[in-house]
Amino acid sequence: MEISDIFLNTALNDPKLEVMNFLNEIxxxxxxxxxFAPGRPPDQFFDIESTEDAIMEYSRYLARHSPNSxxxxxxxxxxxxxxxxxxxxxxxxxxxxGIYCKPEDIIVxxxxxxxxxxxxxxxxxxxxxxxxxxxxxxxxxxxAAVFLGVEIAGVPSGSGGIELVELExxxxxxxxxxxxxxxxxxxxxxxxxxxxxxSMTTRIELLKLAARLDLMIIEDAVxxxxxxxxEKLPTLKSLPGGERVIFISSFSKTIYPGLRVGFAVVDQMxxxxxxxxxxxxxxxxKFKSMISVNTSSISQxxxxxxxxxxxxxxxxxxxxxxxxxxxxxNAMAMALRNAFPAERTVTWxxxxxxxxxxxxxxxxxxxxxxxTCAQRYGVIWTPMSYFLLSNAxxxxxxxxxxxxxxxxxxxxxxxxxAWIRDL
Amino acid sequence: MEISDIFLNTALNDPKLEVMNFLNEIxxxxxxxxxFAPGRPPDQFFDIESTEDAIMEYSRYLARHSPNSxxxxxxxxxxxxxxxxxxxxxxxxxxxxGIYCKPEDIIVxxxxxxxxxxxxxxxxxxxxxxxxxxxxxxxxxxxAAVFLGVEIAGVPSGSGGIELVELExxxxxxxxxxxxxxxxxxxxxxxxxxxxxxSMTTRIELLKLAARLDLMIIEDAVxxxxxxxxEKLPTLKSLPGGERVIFISSFSKTIYPGLRVGFAVVDQMxxxxxxxxxxxxxxxxKFKSMISVNTSSISQxxxxxxxxxxxxxxxxxxxxxxxxxxxxxNAMAMALRNAFPAERTVTWxxxxxxxxxxxxxxxxxxxxxxxTCAQRYGVIWTPMSYFLLSNAxxxxxxxxxxxxxxxxxxxxxxxxxAWIRDL
Numbered sequence: 001m002e003i004s005d006i007f008l009n010t011a012l013n014d015p016k017l018e019v020m021n022f023l024n025e026i027x028x029x030x031x032x033x034x035x036f037a038p039g040r041p042p043d044q045f046f047d048i049e050s051t052e053d054a055i056m057e058y059s060r061y062l063a064r065h066s067p068n069s070x071x072x073x074x075x076x077x078x079x080x081x082x083x084x085x086x087x088x089x090x091x092x093x094x095x096x097x098g099i100y101c102k103p104e105d106i107i108v109x110x111x112x113x114x115x116x117x118x119x120x121x122x123x124x125x126x127x128x129x130x131x132x133x134x135x136x137x138x139x140x141x142x143x144a145a146v147f148l149g150v151e152i153a154g155v156p157s158g159s160g161g162i163e164l165v166e167l168e169x170x171x172x173x174x175x176x177x178x179x180x181x182x183x184x185x186x187x188x189x190x191x192x193x194x195x196x197x198x199s200m201t202t203r204i205e206l207l208k209l210a211a212r213l214d215l216m217i218i219e220d221a222v223x224x225x226x227x228x229x230x231e232k233l234p235t236l237k238s239l240p241g242g243e244r245v246i247f248i249s250s251f252s253k254t255i256y257p258g259l260r261v262g263f264a265v266v267d268q269m270x271x272x273x274x275x276x277x278x279x280x281x282x283x284x285x286k287f288k289s290m291i292s293v294n295t296s297s298i299s300q301x302x303x304x305x306x307x308x309x310x311x312x313x314x315x316x317x318x319x320x321x322x323x324x325x326x327x328x329x330n331a332m333a334m335a336l337r338n339a340f341p342a343e344r345t346v347t348w349x350x351x352x353x354x355x356x357x358x359x360x361x362x363x364x365x366x367x368x369x370x371x372t373c374a375q376r377y378g379v380i381w382t383p384m385s386y387f388l389l390s391n392a393x394x395x396x397x398x399x400x401x402x403x404x405x406x407x408x409x410x411x412x413x414x415x416x417x418a419w420i421r422d423l
Numbered sequence: 424m425e426i427s428d429i430f431l432n433t434a435l436n437d438p439k440l441e442v443m444n445f446l447n448e449i450x451x452x453x454x455x456x457x458x459f460a461p462g463r464p465p466d467q468f469f470d471i472e473s474t475e476d477a478i479m480e481y482s483r484y485l486a487r488h489s490p491n492s493x494x495x496x497x498x499x500x501x502x503x504x505x506x507x508x509x510x511x512x513x514x515x516x517x518x519x520x521g522i523y524c525k526p527e528d529i530i531v532x533x534x535x536x537x538x539x540x541x542x543x544x545x546x547x548x549x550x551x552x553x554x555x556x557x558x559x560x561x562x563x564x565x566x567a568a569v570f571l572g573v574e575i576a577g578v579p580s581g582s583g584g585i586e587l588v589e590l591e592x593x594x595x596x597x598x599x600x601x602x603x604x605x606x607x608x609x610x611x612x613x614x615x616x617x618x619x620x621x622s623m624t625t626r627i628e629l630l631k632l633a634a635r636l637d638l639m640i641i642e643d644a645v646x647x648x649x650x651x652x653x654e655k656l657p658t659l660k661s662l663p664g665g666e667r668v669i670f671i672s673s674f675s676k677t678i679y680p681g682l683r684v685g686f687a688v689v690d691q692m693x694x695x696x697x698x699x700x701x702x703x704x705x706x707x708x709k710f711k712s713m714i715s716v717n718t719s720s721i722s723q724x725x726x727x728x729x730x731x732x733x734x735x736x737x738x739x740x741x742x743x744x745x746x747x748x749x750x751x752x753n754a755m756a757m758a759l760r761n762a763f764p765a766e767r768t769v770t771w772x773x774x775x776x777x778x779x780x781x782x783x784x785x786x787x788x789x790x791x792x793x794x795t796c797a798q799r800y801g802v803i804w805t806p807m808s809y810f811l812l813s814n815a816x817x818x819x820x821x822x823x824x825x826x827x828x829x830x831x832x833x834x835x836x837x838x839x840x841a842w843i844r845d846l
Contacts (some may be wrong), residue, residue: 001666001691003639003703007605008693009548012706020712021504038501046499051721052475076469076679078461081444110533110683110715117714121570125432143713147544148571182430216426243424256499258720260533268424270431280426283435289443290566291540292533296719297681298474 014146019139019386030374034412036381036399039192039355045321046256054305055298058085061308079297081285083108085304089263091312097224098238099247105267105281107288108295112222112250112262116144116185117291118284119218119246119264123182124150130174130181134162136387136396138192138220141185153181154389161198162186164209171213184215188236190223190354193387193398197352200233207241221249222262223354225318228326232353237265244268251303253355254314259299324406325355331406332357332399335413346420348399355402358384361420364393372419379415437569442562442809453797457835459804459822462615462778468744469679477728478721481508484731502720504708506531508727512686514735520647521661522670528690528704530711531718535645535673535685539567539608540714541707542641542669542687546605547573553597556608557585559810559819561615561643564608576604577812584621585609587632594636607638611659613646613777616810616821620775623656630664644672645685646777648741651749655776660688667691674726676778677737682722747829748778754829755780755822758836769843771822778825781807784843787816795842802838 011017023038055075063070083089086106093099109115124131128151133141135154145152155170156163167184174181188198198206210217219236237247250262266281288294310317333350336359340346345362365383374380384396399416401409434440446461478498486493506512509526516522532538547554551574556564558577568575578593579586590607597604611621621629633640642659660670673685691703711717733740756773759782763769768785788806797803807819822839824832 002694002700003691005693005695007546008706009545011548012545012709017709017713020716021708024501024504024712024717040501043494043496043500046496048478048495048498048721051478055471055474071466072471073466073469075471076681077466078447078463078675078680081447113716114714122432122435123430125434125572140713140716143709147710147713149548252501257501257716258499260715260717260719260722268426270428271425272428277425283431285444286435286440286566287570289447290440290563290570291537291714292683293443293536293563293680294447294683296533296683296722298471298722298725299719302721 011146011149015391016139016142016146020143022386023139023382026380030380032378033374034379034404034408034415036379036401036404036412036416038403039400040403041253041257042321042324042403043256045324048256051302054302054309057305057308058301061304075297075301077297079294081289081294082106082281083263083295084297084300085307088304088307088312092307092314093247093265095313096315097221097235097247099235099265101265101267104279105265107264107266107281107284108300109262109264109288110260110292110295111252111257112220112248113140113144114288114292115248115262115264116141116218116220117148118287119183120144120148120150121287122284123216124148128179130179132167132170132181132184132215133389134186134191134194134196135389136193136384137389138185138187139387142387142389151179152389155184157191157194157196160202161188161196162202162206164202164205168209168213171215181213182216183218184210185218185220187220187223189221189232190226190351190356192223192354193356193382193384194358195349195351195354195356197233203233203236203239207236207239207244210244211241215244217245219245219247221247222253224249225254225314226322226325226355227353228322228329229352254318255303255306259302261295261299261303325402327406328401328404328409329357331409332401332413335410339413339417355400357399357401359397359399361395361397362423364395365397366393373416377415377419379412379419381416434569434572438814439562439565439569443566445809446562446805449803453803455801456797457802457827457831457838459802459824459827459835459839461826462823463826464676464680465744465747465826466679468747471679474725477725477732480728480731481724484727498720498724500720502717504712504717505529505704506686506718507720507723508730511727511730511735515730515737516670516672516688518736519738520644520658520670522658522688524688524690527702528688530687530689530704530707531723532685532687532711533683533715533718534675534680535643535671536563536567537711537715538671538685538687539564539641539643540571541710542606543567543571543573544710545707546639547571551602553602553604554606554608555590555593555604555638556812557614557617557619558812559616559807560812561608561610562810565810565812574602575812578607580614580617580619583625584611584619585625585629587625587628591632591636594638604636605639606641607633608641608643610643610646612644612655613649613774613779615646615777616779616805616807617781618772618774618777618779620656626656626659626662630659630662630667633667634664638667640668642668642670644670645676647672648677648737649745649748649778650776651745651752652775677741678726678729682725684718684722684726748825750829751824751827751832752780754832755824755836758833762836762840778823780822780824782820782822784818784820785846787818788820789816796839800838800842802835802842804839
C-alpha cells in the first residue's frame with residue numbers, strides 16, 4: 001500500500017531526525033573506511049559473557065533484601081515503572097558524582113534518551129514552550145524536540161562552556177515574542193559534539209542565572225567518567241543551586257549501550273492547588289508508563305549485578321577504558337599536530353575528556369564531502385552541520401576517537417589530512 | 424525545589440495516565456489480596472536461568488550467518504534502529520500468524536507500547552487528527568494518546584467485535600467537525616479489557632470499510648497465542664485488504680515482559696512529491712531513534728535465541744502456558760457459575776482466549792469500591808471505568824485470570840461474590 005507523505009506527520013521530513021540513523025548505519029555503508037563518525041564506546045571492554053553472573057549477583061542481593069517475596073522469575077515480570085535498581089544508582093551517584101538524593105528520586109530510563117523525552121514533554125508540551133540548548137546540540141535532544149514538536153533555541157557555548165550574556169538575551173527575546181523558555185539542556189563536561197567543558201565560574205554563575213530566569217536545567221552527564229586530566233569539576237547538580245537541575249546519565253558508555261539503561265535524578269516536588277504535593281519523579285513516571293511501560297528488568301539486573309560487584313562505584317570498573325580513550329585522544333592530538341604542523345587554516349581543540357574532538361576545516365563542506373572522503377580517502381567523520389540548529393553549511397566536523405584503536409587513529413588522521421589538503 | 428503543576432504539561436493531570444502505574448503497583452499495596460487486577464503472564468514459565476543459553480544460541484546463529492564480522496562484543500554495541508532479529512520475526516509471523524512480509528518491514532520495539540507511540544505520532548501528530556479505538560480501550564493506547572496530545576474517539580464493540588455502522592457514523596461526524604480520523608486501533612482477538620473476539624464477517628467487512636473511510640488500522644495481537652478454542656480466526660493483517668493494517672505484537676506474554684521486546688509489521692510505502700518512495704518502516708525508525716535509540720540488543724538476543732531453538736514458531740513453546748490459562752479461565756467460569764447460579768443482576772462473558780473476563784455488577788461502582796473490596800474481602804480487580812474513554816461511573820469490572828493459580832481463582836471468586844452480595 002502506498003501512503004502519501006502529506007498523510008503523515010510533517011516532522012518526519014526534518015533532517016534532524018536522520019542523524020541517529022546516520023550514526024548507527026554510516027559505518028555499515030563504508031565497512032573499509034576508518035570511522036571517526038559515531039561515538040561508540042570501544043567494545044573489547046564489554047563483558048557480555050558475564051551477563052548471567054551479573055543477573056545472579058543481583059538476584060542474590062534481592063534474595064538477601066526481601067527473602068520472603070523473592071523469586072528469580074519475578075525478574076522477568078512487569079515491574080515498577082520508575083525502576084528496580086534505584087537504591088543502587090542512588091549510592092552510585094553519591095560515591096562517584098557527589099550527588100545526594102533519595103532512591104525515589106531516580107527514574108531508570110531506556111537510555112538517557114527516554115529521560116530526555118520525558119522531560120521535554122513534561123516541561124515543554126504546550127505551544128510556545130521552548131527548550132534551550134547549547135548550539136551545536138546533541139542530536140538526541142534536537143531530534144526528540146522534533147519528534148515531540150517542541151520548539152528549540154540555541155545558545156552559543158563560547159570559551160566558558162556557555163555564553164551567559166547571550167543566554168539571558170535569548171531568553172528575553174523569546175519572552176518578547178510571547179514564548180516561554182523553560183528548559184536548558186547541556187553537558188557540563190566533555191559535551192557531544194563540541195568536546196567542551198564548562199569552567200567552574202560559569203557553573204556557579206549559570207545556576208544563579210537559571211534561578212533568575214526560572215529555567216530548569218537538564219545536565220546530561222553521560223561522558224562524566226571519561227576525564228583525561230587530573231580532576232573533574234563538580235556537576236551542576238551537586239553545586240549550590242543544583243535543586244533546579246535534572247541530572248541525566250546512562251550506562252551505555254560505562255557498561256555497554258546494548259543494555260539501553262540510563263537514569264534521571266529528579267528530586268523536585270510538584271505543588272497542586274487542590275491536593276498535596278507529589279514528587280516530580282512520580283509525575284514523570286506517568287509518561288514513562290506510556291512509552292516503555294518500564295525499563296527491561298533483565299537489563300536492570302545486569303547493571304545491578306555489576307554495581308553490587310563494584311561496591312556501587314564504576315570508577316575502577318571503567319579505568320581500563322578511560323586509559324584506552326586517553327591514549328586514543330593523545331594519539332589523535334599527536335597525529336593532527338604531525339599532519340598540520342604549521343597550518344593556520346585547519347584548527348582543532350583537544351578535549352579534556354569524553355569521546356569527541358571538534359575540528360575546523362579551511363572551507364564549508366557540502367553534502368557530497370563526506371561521501372567523497374569516505375570513498376576516495378577511506379575515512380569517515382560527522383559534519384558539524386548535523387548538530388547545528390540552523391542546518392547552515394559549516395566548515396566544522398566532529399571526530400570521534402572513542403572506537404578505533406590508537407594506531408588506526410594515526411592512519412585515519414593521515415587519510416583525513418590527505419583529503420583536507422586536496423579540498 | 425517546588426514546581427507548580429501549572430508549570431507542567433496539563434496532560435499529567437489526566438487520570439488515563441495513572442492506569443499503568445495502578446496495574447503495576449496495586450498488587451504491592453494489597454499483598455495479601457487475591458489479584459485479578461493486572462494482566463500478568465504466569466511467571467513460573469519464565470526461563471530466566473536460560474538467558475545465557477539463549478544469548479549463546481543467537482551468537483552462534485550470527486556467527487554462522489556473518490562469520491567475518493561477527494564478534495560477541497558487538498551484541499553490546501549500539502545497533503540498527505529497527506532491530507537485529509527482523510529475519511527471525513519475519514519467519515515467526517509467517518509460521519504462526521500467516522503473515523508474509525520482508526524483514527525490512529519489521530520494527531523491533533520496546534514492547535508493543537513503543538510501536539503504538541510511533542504510529543500515533545506519525546499518523547495523528549497534527550491538531551485535529553484523531554485515533555479511533557474500541558471503547559473500553561486498552562490503557563496503553565489511551566495513555567499514549569494523552570502523552571502525545573492526540574485526540575481519541577471511541578467506537579462501541581457490539582457483538583461482532585466492532586459496530587461497523589457506528590464506526591462509519593463516528594467517522595462522518597468527526598469529518599463534519601473538521602477533524603481527521605486517521606487510525607483505528609483494535610485487537611481482533613481476545614481484546615484487553617473486553618475479552619472480545621471479532622467475528623469473521625466483521626473482519627472482512629471492517630477491512631472494506633476502512634478502505635472506504637481511508638483509515639489505517641493498528642491490529643494489536645499480543646494475546647493471539649492464547650486461544651482456548653479449537654481454531655483461531657485469521658488476523659486482519661493476513662486477510663485481503665490487510666495492506667492497510669499495521670500489525671503489532673510483543674514477546675511479553677509469550678516469553679516474558681521483563682525483556683521489553685515487541686514488534687510492528689509495517690509494509691506500507693510512503694510516496695513523496697520530490698523524491699522516490701521510502702518504506703514507512705524507515706520513516707518510523709526516525710522517530711524510534713529519538714525515543715529508545717534502539718531496542719536492547721541483549722533482550723533481542725534472548726528472543727532471537729529462543730526463536731532459533733524453536734524453529735521460529737512459538738506455538739509449542741507456549742503450549743504449557745496456554746493449557747494453564749485455559750484451565751484458569753475454566754476455573755473462573757465454573758466458580759462464577761457456582762457463585763451466581765440463578766442471579767440475573769450479575770452477568771459476565773467467557774472469552775475464547777486471552778487474559779480477561781468482563782463482568783457487570785448490579786450497580787455502578789464508586790472510587791472507594793476497589794479499596795473496600797481489597798481491604799475487607801481480600802480480592803482485587805480493575806474497574807472498567809479505567810478503560811472507558813468517558814471516565815463515567817460503570818458497573819463493569821475486568822477480571823484477569825492470567826496470573827493466579829486455578830485453586831486461588833476459585834477462592835478469589837468466592838471472596839468477590841461475598842463482596843457483590845454485600846453491595
